[in-house]
Each structure stands twice: as C-alpha cells, then as structure tokens.
Amino acid sequence: xxxxxxxxxxxxxxxxxxxxxxxxxxxxxxxxxxxxxxxxxxxxxxxxxxxxxxxxxxxxxxxxxxxxxxxxxxxxxxxxxxxxxxxxxxxxxxxxxxxxxxxxxxxxxxxxxxxxxxxxxxxxxxxxxxxxxxxxxxxxxxxxxxxxxxxxxxxxxxxxxxxxxxxxxxxxxxxxxxxxxxxxxxxxxxxxxxxxxxxxxxxxxxxxxxxxxxxxxxxxxxxxxxxxxxxxxxxxxxxxxxxxxxxxxxxxxxxxxxxxxxxxxxxxxxxxxxxxxxxxxxxxxxxxxxxxxxxxxxxxxxxxxxxxxxxxxxxxxxxxxxxxxxxxxxxxxxxxxxxxxxxxxxxxxxxxxxxxxxxxxxxxxxxxxxxxxxxxxxxxxxxxxxxxxxxxxxxxxxxxxxxxxxxxxxxxxxxxxxxxxxxxxxxxxxxxxxxxxxxxxxxxxxxxxxxxxxxx
Amino acid sequence: xxxxxxxxxxxxxxxxxxxxxxxxxxxxxxxxxxxxxxxxxxxxxxxxxxxxxxxxxxxxxxxxxxxxxxxxxxxxxxxxxxxxxxxxxxxxxxxxxxxxxxxxxxxxxxxxxxxxxxxxxxxxxxxxxxxxxxxxxxxxxxxxxxxxxxxxxxxxxxxxxxxxxxxxxxxxxxxxxxxxxxxxxxxxxxx
Numbered sequence: 001x002x003x004x005x006x007x008x009x010x011x012x013x014x015x016x017x018x019x020x021x022x023x024x025x026x027x028x029x030x031x032x033x034x035x036x037x038x039x040x041x042x043x044x045x046x047x048x049x050x051x052x053x054x055x056x057x058x059x060x061x062x063x064x065x066x067x068x069x070x071x072x073x074x075x076x077x078x079x080x081x082x083x084x085x086x087x088x089x090x091x092x093x094x095x096x097x098x099x100x101x102x103x104x105x106x107x108x109x110x111x112x113x114x115x116x117x118x119x120x121x122x123x124x125x126x127x128x129x130x131x132x133x134x135x136x137x138x139x140x141x142x143x144x145x146x147x148x149x150x151x152x153x154x155x156x157x158x159x160x161x162x163x164x165x166x167x168x169x170x171x172x173x174x175x176x177x178x179x180x181x182x183x184x185x186x187x188x189x190x191x192x193x194x195x196x197x198x199x200x201x202x203x204x205x206x207x208x209x210x211x212x213x214x215x216x217x218x219x220x221x222x223x224x225x226x227x228x229x230x231x232x233x234x235x236x237x238x239x240x241x242x243x244x245x246x247x248x249x250x251x252x253x254x255x256x257x258x259x260x261x262x263x264x265x266x267x268x269x270x271x272x273x274x275x276x277x278x279x280x281x282x283x284x285x286x287x288x289x290x291x292x293x294x295x296x297x298x299x300x301x302x303x304x305x306x307x308x309x310x311x312x313x314x315x316x317x318x319x320x321x322x323x324x325x326x327x328x329x330x331x332x333x334x335x336x337x338x339x340x341x342x343x344x345x346x347x348x349x350x351x352x353x354x355x356x357x358x359x360x361x362x363x364x365x366x367x368x369x370x371x372x373x374x375x376x377x378x379x380x381x382x383x384x385x386x387x388x389x390x391x392x393x394x395x396x397x398x399x400x401x402x403x404x405x406x407x408x409x410x411x412x413x414x415x416x417x418x419x420x421x422x423x424x425x426x427x428x429x430x431x432x433x434x435x436x437x438x439x440x441x442x443x444x445x446x447x448x449x450x451x452x453x454x455x456x
Numbered sequence: 457x458x459x460x461x462x463x464x465x466x467x468x469x470x471x472x473x474x475x476x477x478x479x480x481x482x483x484x485x486x487x488x489x490x491x492x493x494x495x496x497x498x499x500x501x502x503x504x505x506x507x508x509x510x511x512x513x514x515x516x517x518x519x520x521x522x523x524x525x526x527x528x529x530x531x532x533x534x535x536x537x538x539x540x541x542x543x544x545x546x547x548x549x550x551x552x553x554x555x556x557x558x559x560x561x562x563x564x565x566x567x568x569x570x571x572x573x574x575x576x577x578x579x580x581x582x583x584x585x586x587x588x589x590x591x592x593x594x595x596x597x598x599x600x601x602x603x604x605x606x607x608x609x610x611x612x613x614x615x616x617x618x619x620x621x622x623x624x625x626x627x628x629x630x631x632x633x634x635x636x637x638x639x640x641x642x643x644x645x646x647x
Contacts, residue, residue, distance in 0.1 A: 010623045011609055099500075111564040111604040142500075149511070149548045150560075150605055152618045185498055190507055191548030193603060207506035208538075209545040225500045266609055268566035274609035310565060310604075340608065342566055356565050360603055366545075451563060451573035451601070453580050453587060 004160065005121070005153050008034060011275040013118070015292050018278070024254060026242040026262050027235065028278045031122040037157055039164040042125040049125075049170060051244035055133045056176050063137035067240065069248030071260035075115075076105055076196070076233035077309070077338050078413075079259075079326035082240075088220035089138045090228050100140040101229040104131055104237055105201055106147040109193040110309035111360060112340030115264040116234035118276050120147070120154040123238065124161040128184065130237035132170060133244060135182045138230060143184040146201050149191050159186050193364035197412045198231040200366065211366045212412035235264060235339075256282025259325035269343035272297040281325040285315070288324065289343060300345040304429070308337020310357050311417030313424030314350075335420070347446030350429040351436050354421055355383040356449055361418035372415035375406035379422060386433060387450070389440030396433055400426055482523040484531055488512050492531050505532050506542050510549055518646040519550040547602075555591035555598035557637040558645050559583065560615040564604045567611035570624070575612045576601060578627055582634060596637070617645050 013031035017023050029046040030036035042048035055063050068083030090098055104127065108116040119127055131143045147155050162184050165171045173181045187205055189195050195204045199213035202224045223229020239261060243251045252260040259281040265288055268274045272294030279288065285307060289295065296302050304314045307324065312335040315322065319332045326336035344353060362376040379402055382395050403419040410416070426433065435443035484492070491512060496505040509532055513524045520543050528543075529536040543549045550558075559579050563572045576599075580586050583597035591598040607613035607622030614621050614633075619642055621633060636642060 009610065108606050109604055112566050112608050113604075114606040114608050117606045148606075149546075150615060150620070153620075187504075188508065188511060189548075190510065190546035191602075192546050204507065205504060206501060207503040207542065209541055225504075227500075268608035268611065269569045276609065306565075340566075342569070342608075344569060348569065353565060353568075356563070356568055360564055364603065447571060448573050449565075449568040451576040453577055453601075 004037075004157055006034060008032075009121075012273075013122075013276050013278075015277065023279060024262055025278060027119065027123070027126070027238055027264055028276065029123060029126070031118055031276070033122065036122045037124050037161055039125055039161065039168055042123070046123075046126075047245060049129055049168075051241040052129050052132055052136075052170060053176070055136055055244050056178050060137050060139055063133060063244070066248040067137070067243060070243040070251040071248075071258065072236065072239055072243060072251070073259065073326060074233055075235035075239070075263060075339065077110070077311070077335070079336050082232060082236050085220070085230055085232070086134065086138055088218070089230055090220070092139070099227045100138055101224045101227055102131060102135050102138060102140045102143040103198075103201065103205065103224060103229055103231045104143065104145040104234055105196060105198065105231055106145055106151075106234045107189050107193075107196040107201060108151075108234070108338075109148060109196050109364075110311065110338045110340060111357070112266065112268055112306060112342040113309045113338040114266045114268075115276065115339055117151065117154065118264065119234055119238050120151065120158055124158045125165065126241055127158075127234055127238045128162060128165050128170075130240035131184055132165075132175070132182065133240050134230070134232065134237055136178075136180065139180070140182065140230075143182065144187050144205055144224065145184060146187045146189060146195070146205055148189045148195075152188070155186055155188055162186070192366075193360075194366045194412070194414060197414065200412065201231065202229065209366070211368050212414075214411060233338075255280045256323060256325050256328075259327060263324070263339055265324065265339045265341055267293040267341045267343065269341075270296055270298050270300075270302065270345040270348070271343050279324070282323040282328070285322050285324055285341070286320045288341065289320070293343070296343075296345050298345050298347070300347055302343055303346045303348060304344045304350065306340075306342040306344075306421070308335050309340040310342070310360065311335070311413075311420050312337040313420040314428060315424075316428045333424070345446070347444045349442040349444040349446060349449065350425050350432045351383065351387055351442065352449040354425040355380065355387050357421045358383055358418060361414065365414060365418075369410040369412075369415065371406045371409045372418070375402055375415065376418050378402060379418065386436050389436070391433075391437040393434070393437055395437070396426065396430065482513075482517055482521070482527045484513070484516060484527055488516050489531055496532060502532055503534060503538075506534065506539060507546075510539070510543055510546075514549060515646055519553050521551075552590055553598075554600075554645060555585070556596050556644055557598075557616055557634075557642070559597065559599045560602040560605070561599065562603065562605040562607070562611065562613050562615075563601050566604070566608035567613060570611045572612035575614070575625060575630070578630060579614070582630060616642060618643050 019025040073079040195210040200210040204210040219229045362380040406415045407419040432443040496502045529539040610622040
C-alpha cells in the first residue's frame, strides 16, 4: 500500500529575495508543492537529470574532481570535504576488482534538525540524481538509502520515485548506454539515534544492532558487507546535482571561504516564523533568527541559541552575530552540526532544557563504551536531583569534572555530543543552576519542559 | 538451542523467577514469507533482512513477542539470539502489545519549548493510558514518549501509528485526531 502524503504542511519554504543571486535556491526547488516529487515535474521545471547526463559524459575521476573543486563539506555534522571522502575509495586495478557501495544517511534524528525530511518530501529526485552521480564517480555497484523508521510515508514516496527513475532508464542495467549497472535500495531503520553515526548505520544496514565500529578500518576500506563504502548525508548528496549543473568553481563562489554553497537551516523554538530556510553558508545567525524567522515569538528576549542541532554547545547573546559556517562556529566554541537552530527565550529554564537533552543522550547511548553509557546516565541523575530541589553546590563541580572524562573517550561522537550542551550550559548559565540548588526552584518563569508522566 | 527461555514480555512486571507460559507459536502468512524471501534476495547478505523482517512481523502480529522473534529467525535462517539482540536494541519494535492507535508524542527540546510536556499529559488524560503501560482496556489507545520526530519547527508533534501530525497539535487538534481514529480513518497499527 503506497500512501503518498496529500496533507499540506503548515510551513513556508521561501522568504522575500529567495531564489535571487544573493540567496540562491539550490535545494528547496518546488518545496511546499506536494506534486513536486514526480519525475516529470523535476525534469521539466527544475533541470532534472541534466547534471546526471553531463556527469555520465565525464570520466568518473573528473566528477570527483568537480565535487572537490566545489569545496562541498558534508552536511551531516562533521563538515568533512565530500570530494575528498569520495577520493578515498579504492580504484580497480588489473589484479583486484572491488565491489563498492554508496550509502546515504537519512537517519535524521538530531533534535532540532528536519532538513532531510524536506528534501525527501518535496525533492526526492534530486537526492536520487545525486546518488547516481556519486555512484558513477566512485563506480559503485549498489546504493543504499538508510531512512529512519518513523518516516514510513517518505520511504514509500522515495521508493515510488526510485521506480520512476528506473522506468526512465536512469537506474538499472547499462545506464544511458555507459555499460554501468547501478541500483538504489531503501533500508528502513527502527528508531535509534545512534544509527546516524556512519559505522553504526552500516551495522544496522547489515541487520545488526546499531553499535559503532572501531575505526580504522574506515568505511572506505571496509564498510557495508565488508566492502569499500562511502557514507554521505541526504543534503550532501542532494547538493551534488547543482554542483555538476553550475560547475564546481561556480558553486565554490557561494558562501564563505572554505565553506562553500548553501545550507538548509531549520529554525525551531521561540521564534515568530519557525521553519526551513536555505541560505548561503556564512550568513550571520542574527540575520536568520531576527530577519527571517522574525525574532522572538513570545515577546521576551532571546536568551540562548543552539546553532546546529542538540549536540552543539549553546550560544549566548554575545555570540548571536556569528556567521553560520563550520569554521566560524567552531571558533566561537560551538559547531556547525546539522543546521538545526533551536531558539530559547528568557523564560526557558536552562536546567530543564539541559536535563531534557542529557536524558536524550542517556537514552540513545548504545551502551558499548563505558564513559558514554555510565557518564550520560550519571549526568542525567545529577541534573534530575538539581531540578527536583535536591542538588548540592558540589554537584556543579562534579558535572564539570564528568564531561572531560566522557568527551573524546568513546568510539563515536555521541559522548562528545552530550558534553556540548552540558559544558556550555554550565559555563554560560551557571547562575541558573546555582539558583536551582539554593532556592529549589527555577530561575526562569516559563512553562515546564518536562512532563510529569513517565519517561521511556 | 537449549538454553532457558527468557520470559515473554508482559505489561505487568514479573516477580523474580516468575515465568510466563510459552505463548502460541507464531507463523508468518505465506505472503509475508514471500516478502521476506524477496527482501533477502535484494541484499548481499541475508542477515541484512533482519530489520525489514522484524518490521513485517510487527505489521503481521501487532508487536514483537518472543515467538515473533523466533518466527523471524526461522524465516531468515539465522540464530534466534541475533534476532533477540536486534529486536531489543531498536525502540520502534514494540516488545509489548500496543493499542489499535499508538500515540507517539515527541517531548524533545524543540517540541518541549512549544509545550510538548503539557501535550503528553493531555494525551494521557484523554486516552486514559500512561506511557509504557500497555493499551487501554478497550484496546484502542496506547501512548509512548518518543525522541525527535523531525517536525521541530511545527511542534509539538505526535505520530499516530504511521502518520505524523506536526501542525502545532493543541487540545482541539488532539480531539479531532482521536475522533478520526474512532471513525477508523487512519491506517491501523497492524495493517
């Protein structure tokens, strides 16, 4: 049974000036239009599959070079240059032929992030085209799209779109007369945030528990089913067709130095117009929050912003002018992450917000590495007791002493991700924690963030 | 495999040492078996069919009981222990019965800023069930608190079975959704 969503969603995907040279529209073409996912619409209105036709006439190595020239950095969180990642894949030699896989990471689970969902909903063919181009560049035999299990309706839509591409001859045997065979499989996850980590995703794809692997060997040497594999985010792969269409050098001119291109930012929380905004990298945070999202929606001052999804350290007022790209955010002590901007106003209790985030990491830790499994749980328990008026002043030093024992001591970055919000909250809003301990009540006067009925 | 059987999952906690009687053996329908066979053929390794087969089992049997896990292991031809491990790792495989309409309420940070905690309490009040307590006596409702559903800008959002409601769910919208469930307008949990 195929259920294609017919219910429009309540958000807008555009703003005045969007689609002009200053704010190019590369990823959100046709967003908001529920019929946009059809192959015909994509081909007629959005230069669909033009990039693929161009790429198939080029040498695979030349396609990788083009992506390298574009300076595209991975949109999943780490910001690793995509072209460089592609070039790590081993090439066939006369002695040895490889089976290579391309995996698309659509396990969008980071709280505050909802960009991949928009691409899958309105522009699945751009992702499929990007996956075919990536497959050609690395000469892969099979592509996998790993999508979180909750997105059942998007999986059905993507499968229908892939079938359209198959019927049009863009997938299957001997694609467009090149003699190259390639197909895409959709794999449904089952609700585990950790599967967004690339090696955990590979384990999940192979039918195992989603536990990250020891690296090395890196996936480019030994990935899915023991074969060389490249894993890219949905947004990274969907950015490939525009790069091929306009040329890598042209794409590199968009955005800020070393952080080229556009990025989809999702704004949520206490703003007037929460939603999806595609902006060139390096756009200042306060332009996004104040101008586009309309500033505080509650009439109260904005206190803290998480600039790139829940794992990124919070920013306070003095950093609201930061240009939103990987390097600038890193310089301010935060991260580019996955582009989910969470805005909190003055009345938000930071202790509750931190507890909610740490509870998430404690719940989602796969349990493999002791620092993360135990550390996140202890942080949750200590925060819980502070929140419930049983905290002690030395708890704050205990928390501050815990994070260096978790961060960088685990196989995957989930432990580090839990430390980001914890450390930054403690550094920037220590007075709220102290108020909680001394007065046994919140410093802020806003609504509760934690429900009184049971947790997981 | 001769090791002692772990207890069948139950909404009531078991006393130490207490074991539930072995539930009836679950068998896949021929169509479901054919579907699993087709999935196994698509992957380079049949083990990769574990997750899809568990999804099919959940659709067929309503939830992943021990006997459902055994049926999956038998259908793919892999050790039962592997399937137990996978099924208990992932949160979307329900290890206890759920209602005909399973409400998943996101209470993570973005939704919480928009009142998800209060919404979860409202859902519990309207349906009369609490998270993790199994379905309501009439078998209609069950409630689960979940992590981010990727509807952050439009939160608080809930997912009912397989359909997501992200349009700023308030009390009125919740009542509408529940009425539509009663009229049977949505995809039921096991379809």
